[in-house]
Amino acid sequence: MHKDFLKVEGLSKVFPGARGDAPLTVFSDINFTIDKGEFVCIIGHSGCGKSTILNILAGLDEATSGLVIMDQREVSGPSLDRGVVFQGHALMPWLSAKKNVEFAVRSRLPKANGVTVEAICRRYLDLVGLIGAEHKKPSELSGGMKQRVGIARAFAIEPKMLLLDEPFGALDALTRGVIQDELLNICAQTHQTVFMITHDVDEAILLADKIMLMSNGPQARIAEIVVNTLPRDRSRHTIHKDPQYYLIRNHLVDFLVSRSREFTECPPADYDPKRPPSVTPGLAAPEPVIPESLLTSRAIAKPVLVNIRK
């Protein structure tokens, strides 16, 4: 794994105050790194500047200070090296699903011939299971299918890094689950480096290798980085049976419910924004939470009940 493929140093964003108000510092001194092939999720409440960070990484927004270095080059402005999946899919409604992907591929390979472009389009539409619906306009596709086209479009330019801005936020739980699985598969196949915003704790645990927790804005910080210690071949169907799962989940929920606010009000004394602490809640607590005695007593209880009925 290529270490520190993406490096974010001292990033801050200040919005000038409207009509004499004091300027608003959304976040300041944000530092983190992402290794090549790593899947990183960022979680935090609305207003902590997650989307702004993603837009800065994408080159669509500018930081007030600090810099972003990807692959040893400073990020300045948008680039084909970073594919973006937008929150509202952002498909062009006058183009069919395939033409939307083709538009991206032609931007990446302006000199490629039709056959090559066609092959690339088909490959990525196939990857997200859209073959058969590729000639439909976005208005004829369901929300999940639209987002799949958005994912195919982002992957089709074969970027060095993928940025996903809450891509499944507008989808129903069932569709979301299916697409999460697909995304997991595609990332495993392509070893894609991903930075993703999410509000969904379970989604983060399923997909991410590293979960960055942001404290509440304004003056938001990366409070800590949770390392996902679940095995990498996890799947949606079995993940909740792993004892680590709830340890991590509880840690994340605790953070969102109370610690994200407390952190902004009074950060811990030893907190260094240059090196936000890495934690491994999955490994922290001792084994099962339910005592052994309770389990055995339940096991005995069952036949007893049956006997009474007889």
Added chain:
Amino acid sequence: MRSVLNLRAAILSLLIFVLFVAIWHAATLPVEKAAGADPEYAKLLGGGKSSGLPTPAMIGRTIWTNLADPFYDRGPNDKGIGIQLAFSMARVGLGFLCAALVAIPLGFLIGMSPLIYRALNPFIQVLKPISPLAWMPLALYTIKDAAISSVFVIFICSVWPMLINTAYGVASVKRDWLNVAKTLEVGALRKAFRVILPAAAPTILTGMRISMGIAWLVIVAAEMLVGGTGIGYFVWNEWNNLSLTNVIFAILTIGIVGMLLDLVFGWLTRLVTYQE
């Protein structure tokens, strides 16, 4: 369900039309004067004739004779309706085309640049409400050609809706689509033609449709002023001939051609409209 409604509407339209013609017919019937009246007096009052307005049957005959031979040419004051229409359409077409060539690129510029929008807005706001015919004397003086002057008048009246709609359409292209183009490093020209133009096309075409409607209104007045040829001149000429049947026929023709032009642009608009 929809087709049933359409059918009922069509029947109702037909009934209204028949009723209208019947009232028209009744109102224009020659009225018999009371018997015993002085025939000299009756003659002075217009004899057995009524208001002098043509009857539906007379209009029917005029429509028939005009449409039977639309392209005859018997001198400057006696041309077939087809020729007159062709002159008018050519002027409108030419003026409209020039207006589109100016308004659409300029509208793009205004829509994309807030600076240019602010700089040009006062001029547009002042020039837009001017009746296009007010330009006529200035056009006649500078161009010194009646035919080109009327084309200019069409140009000046159809430029504004197209300009404003193009600017509006371009300015309100969704941020998301522009961001997609940015992240894909799409060049300026490709972005203009592949993203902004299709995104703004329905608004632009709506502007063109409004422009065409106004141009068709204005050409009649313009041709009445400059004379010579065209459907507007035809109306005025037939008024001078005191031929009300031909005037009514011309009015009908103007209406139907205007409707057809609107239908064409309506169809074009539907062609580029997308559903989100």
